[in-house]
Amino acid sequence: MSALQIANVSKRFGNVDVLKEINLDIQSGEFVVLVGPSGCGKSTLLSIIAGLEKATGGDIEIAGRAVNDIPAKDRDIAMVFQSYALYPTMTVRQNITFGMRCRGVAQADQQKALDDTAKLLQIDHLLDRKPSQLSGGQRQRVAMGRALVRKPLLFLFDEPLSNLDAKLRVDMRMEIKRLHNRLGATIVYVTHDQIEAMTLASRVAVMHRGEVQQFADPDTIYDKPANLFVARFMGSPPMNTVPAELEAGPAGLVAVIGRGSPDELKLPLPPIEGARAYLGKEIILGIRPECIAESGRSFGGDRSSVTEVSLPVEMIEPTGAETMTVLKLGEHVILGRLAPDVRPTPGRRHGFALDLRKACLFDPKTEWRIQ
Structure with missing residues (x-):
């Protein structure tokens, strides 16, 4: 009722x-x-x-x-x-x-x-x-x-x-x-x-x-x-959102960040039904900070969707329960949540694990999520 x-x-x-x-x-x-x-x-x-x-x-x-x-x-x-x-x-x-x-x-x-x-x-x-x-x-x-x-x-x-x-x-x-x-x-x-x-x-x-x-x-x-x-x-801290291009990879869709630059990254994406209409086009990739962790993290024992990357660290913020880490993904600043005993050195590149199972894609014009 x-x-x-x-x-x-x-x-x-x-x-x-x-x-x-x-x-x-x-x-x-x-x-x-x-x-x-x-x-x-x-x-x-x-x-x-x-x-x-x-x-x-x-x-x-x-x-x-x-x-x-x-x-x-x-x-x-x-x-x-x-x-x-x-x-x-x-x-x-x-x-x-x-x-x-x-x-x-x-x-x-x-x-x-x-x-x-x-x-x-x-x-x-x-x-x-x-x-x-x-x-x-x-x-x-x-x-x-x-x-x-x-x-x-x-x-x-x-x-x-x-x-x-x-x-x-x-x-x-x-x-x-x-x-x-x-x-x-x-x-x-x-x-x-x-x-x-x-x-x-x-x-x-x-x-x-x-x-x-x-x-x-x-x-x-x-x-x-x-x-x-x-x-x-929504979220504290909120979702990281980064411009990317969508292309087809050997195992499915791939988000390309910083195409043509020395720091170009290709991130494999989970199946998203409506995303194929955006092949070759710009999209916005969304990834939560807790899906960005120190290299080797298994995210609940499942590494099938984990992508290992090397990214420069700008700043760390130890909170006791975790180490909040400010990173550069291409030309964009993002935030990751690392284990409390992990303290990467600002100004250097470090290895990170990205769990893309819950990655979201958004249309850059309408700003609505691609489903």
Whole structure:
């Protein structure tokens, strides 16, 4: 069953099209993340779902009910904001139960909802404190608690972790995922952080310039990006993209990088059905940094698709868990992930293994992936 249907929704501010005919069908119990750079329209779309903004065109349905003309308070949604939006003079207990008191919920029901939610979020020992006495993570839990006691049809999160430090972000990300697994609630979550999108979502809607570029599960988004924008935006670090020419080799298609130069490389490609139409033409080759490693790497024990190359090293960035390495592939800079104990010398050529099983090809004109 669809918990939320967004059909041809557009939004215009003056002469600027902020949203351009957005279509999303979100199923009950899904955790959908809207991700994209600042100004892509994701927060505006969330505000339209919530009823805080009115769409210029299109329709919104929540649990099969059209809500275009229904005010926010009657949409049976709960929203968690970036700024927490807690009442500073009220205790945690009063903040969580405020909405129920306004709706005239019976005292016994208020208490049960408060007890259940406080225990779930592990804030039962904080109920008599005020927001000024809480840490950032505790305030965010209170904001979530206030939403949870409503038991709405739809939860909306607007960049809820962006005010937290790095460690708290990780902790709260795990908390939100654990909460979703327990409750099976339908959540629409806005962020500009690709890691949050990849780790939390059932499906991800990648947005850019008011349009949905791709709507799919995280694995598909990562391994089969719909276009160059998705490839370059999703992933930390993002996919390497390098211009190349496509030619036929003895065992299949080959990407030629830097044709005619001293550093010319010919990389054998996996079978890609639509790629033969590009023989003799320029394409964009996409390869993830983790598919570029130190020479001899077997990539899970399979070396059948591994190509050994010699490339100049520009810079290394040891992170403890791995050695991020900046390389030159032809005239282009790319990034590889090496084992933590491998430290190639900048300014010299070193041997590297390229795993091309998940290589992607893109049309340089349309920027869409070749399938």
